[in-house]
Amino acid sequence: MPRLSIEEVEHVAWLARLRLSEAEKQRLTGDLNTILAHFERLQQLDTTGVEGTSHAVPMSNRYRDDEPRPSLPREEFLREAPDARDAFFVVPRIVET
Numbered sequence: 001m002p003r004l005s006i007e008e009v010e011h012v013a014w015l016a017r018l019r020l021s022e023a024e025k026q027r028l029t030g031d032l033n034t035i036l037a038h039f040e041r042l043q044q045l046d047t048t049g050v051e052g053t054s055h056a057v058p059m060s061n062r063y064r065d066d067e068p069r070p071s072l073p074r075e076e077f078l079r080e081a082p083d084a085r086d087a088f089f090v091v092p093r094i095v096e097t
Contacts (some may be wrong), residue, residue: 004032 009029013020020028074087083090 004029004036 006025006029009025009032010020013025013028078084078087078089081089
């Protein structure tokens, strides 16, 4: 079974920009090795004929039919805009050139 070394935990912590104390490095090395041992045990299971899943329970999306319907008249919603010109909303510029 591959085991993580403290150096590997330090490297991952460095990549994640984490500062760990020596005690935290020791504890995380043990914790991560325990997790990897659990995954190794799971890999030994016979999953022949088991369909892959992305959720633990069956999921389905509920979509309504996409039916066209009338919208508000343009003049009505532009009337509420703080600033509108030529049938468009006018917003402050956020990109400077």
